[in-house]
Amino acid sequence: MSIVVTGATGHLGRLVIDALLADGVPAHGIAAVVRDKQKAAGLAERGVELRVADYDRPETLAGAFEAGDRVLLVSGSEVGRRVPQHTAVISAAKAAGVAQLAYTGILGGPDADFDLAAEHKATERLILDSGLPYTLLRNGWYTENYTEHLAPVLEHGAVVANAGEGRVASATRADYAAAAAAVLTQDGHLGKVYELSGDTAWSFAEYAAEIARQSGKPVVYNNVPAETHLAILTGAGVPEPFAAILVDVDKAIERGLLARTSGDLAGLIGRPTTPLADTVAEALRQR
Structure with a gap:
């Protein structure tokens, strides 16, 4: 039996995998499902253990899982x-007879009515219908979705969104990764659904103020109409279909759908969220 992580070369x-190793899981007890073996050399x-497979080529997934794998x-x-x-992936996991299938979905599950959530909700239904022992990790937003794009914020002195207040x-x-490692290594998580989010919800005005405080540069929050935000994103080179998804997410934020703070994440990782x-x-620091 191994603990198997798909998409193991992604963020x-x-x-x-870092969290599993830090938790004391021996490296030989971990398998990484990857498309590119060279990219996974580290x-x-x-x-x-590397298991080479491709989500888009179902036949390659036949050897990705073994009976009893988590x-x-x-x-x-x-x-x-x-x-x-x-x-x-679900079909291959069922055929192999895995002991647990944990899935990184989206905060709110069936209640998430924005476009980006549709595929996650469909996947949850597939997992439930499969009869596999499951754990659903409904991940909220990654803070890095924003902080990895500080360059234009600092250049223009503005955080731009259509999320209102x-x-x-x-x-x-890393917080979400630690939660995933916890449910894969501990007992008592089968059949459970976790709504994972940070301990404190922040506004875009507060985010802009924090950047300004730490950088020493003036930064404000510009709340713009959805159409304006879409034009800004596409003008910056974001493909229009993806830009439309980002604008739709901001509308969901305005409706409060990514603000819930259940405490599940801190509970799983045994510490406050970052x-x-x-x-x-x-x-x-990394700039």
């Missing part, structure tokens, strides 16, 4: 293609 997958050097399905990053991709209960990828100020500070 979240790598951090989950994991192999640490003693992690599997983390990290949701695919290609919006619009994730349902068939996830279907292939909505708030975001974000946490770091404060916004700490993630801003780290992003500024």
Whole structure:
């Protein structure tokens, strides 16, 4: 039996493996499902088993899982293609007889009515219908979704969104990765659904003020109409379909859908979630 992490060379997958190793799981007890073996060379050097497979090629997933494995399905990053991709993983996991399938979905589950949530909700239904022992990790927003894009904020002195006075209960990828590691290594999580988010929800005005405080530069929050935000994003080179998704997410934030603070994340990781100020500070240090 192994703990298997799909998408293991992605931002979240790598951090989950880091968390598993930090928790004392031996490297030989961890398997990383990857598309590119060369890209995963660093994991192999640490003693992690590599299982090469591709979400888009179901036949390659036949050897990705073994009976008794505990599997983390990290949701695919290609919006619009994730349902068939996830279907292939779920089918392979069922055929192998895995002991657990954990899935990184989206905060709110069925209550999340914005476009980005549709594929996550469909995947949850597939998992439930499969009869597999499951754990649903409904991840909220990653703080890095914002802090990784500080350059234009500092250049223009503005955080731009169409989220009104909505708030975001974000946490770091490392926080969510630690939660995934916890449910994969501890008992008592089968059949459970966790609404994962940061301990404190912040507004975009507060985010802009924090950047200004730490950088020493003037930064304000510009709340703009959705159409204006879409034009700004596409003008900056964001493909229009993805820009439309980002604008739609901001509308969801305005409705309060990413502000819920259940405490599930802090409970799983056994500590408070990482404060916004700490993630801003780290992003500024890395500039």
